[in-house]
Structure formats: C-alpha cells, structure tokens
Amino acid sequence: MFDKTPFRVEVRVTAPETTLLVLSGDLDYDTAPELSGFTRELLSGQVRNLDLDLSGLEFIDSSGVAALINVYNSTGEHDITMRIVALTPYLRHLLRVTALDRVFRLPQEQE
Template identity: 65%
Template sequence: MLEKTPLRTEVRSCEPGTVLLVLTGDLDYDTAAELVAAAQEVLGGGVSRLDLDLSGLDFVDSSGLAALINVYNVAREQEAGLRIVALTSYLRHLFQVTALDHIFELPA
C-alpha cells in the first residue's frame, strides 16, 4: 500500500491584495475539502488575487482536480484573480491531458 502524505497548506502574504497558498503533500479525495475550505477562508478576507504554489504536491487525483476547479469558481464568485505560480512537470502534464491548462493560468 502506498504511503499517503497529508496535505499541508501555508498562507503567505506577498503583496497588498494578494495571498499565496502553498500546498504540499497529496491532494486527493481525503484532502480536497481542506483545500477548498482554506481557499474560501482566504478569499473571504477580500483579497484581489489568490496565487497557488502547487510545486510541493506529490499526488493529485480527480478529487484534487475537482477541488482546484472549485477554488477557481470561488475566486470568480469573489471577483478575485487566481493564478498557479508554480507546479511540477507531472502536474503540468496532468493539466494538459485534462485540458485544465485552458482554464488555469499556468506559469511559463
């Protein structure tokens, strides 16, 4: 059986109106709700942009992708921007094969 890594979220303020959410561990069925809750809390604080650092994620399943889409929708409802500022090549490929690279702004 594979060893699961708990999801950790770290909130950092970068510049006025922008919050960076750094994710590490596994974003899956068991942890997806944690991400959505953390994003809702941050976005409820009136930020104008939420940046996501996904470079520390070891694993993302379909529930994790759904959670990212939920975060995108919450940001839109709050009229806040959402950017992914860092990700692994594994996640870049995952975003491309699921066409989520057309929804999310990915770093170059």
C-alpha cells in the same frame, strides 16, 4: 497499502491584496475538502489576487483536480484573480491532457 504524504497549506501574503498558497503533500479524496474549506474562508477576506504554488504536491487525484476547479470557480464568484505560479512537470502534463491549461493561468514553461 501505501504511505500518504500529509497535505499542508502554507499561506503567505506577498503583496497588498495578494495571497500565495503553497500546497504540499497529497491532494486527494481525503484532503480535497480541507482545501475547499480553507479557501472558502480565505476568499471572504481582503484577497484580490490568489496565487497557488503546486510544486510541493506529490500526488493529486480527480478529487484534488476538482478541488482546484472549485477554488477557481470560487475566486471568479468573488472577483478574485487566481493563477498557478509553480507546478511540477507532471502537474503541467495533467492540466494539459485535461485541457485545464486553457482554464488556469499557468507559469511559463522553463526551457
């Protein structure tokens, strides 16, 4: 059995009506519901812009990807802009091969 890195969500208000969620650890079958529940509560507040920092995610499975899609769909339902502001090269590749780079707003690639 392998060791899992605990999933964490850090919330930062970076500007009026803008919230940054810094995700770290493993976003998988066990932790994806935690992200969905957390963001559902957050989106019912005064957030107009939601930024996600995914650079601390060490592992993500299909449930984690589905949770990100659910967050995106929820932001659309609440007229909130969501963008991904940081991610690892692995996650960028994963979002490309799943064509989610056409759905999510991703940061410019560093040269």
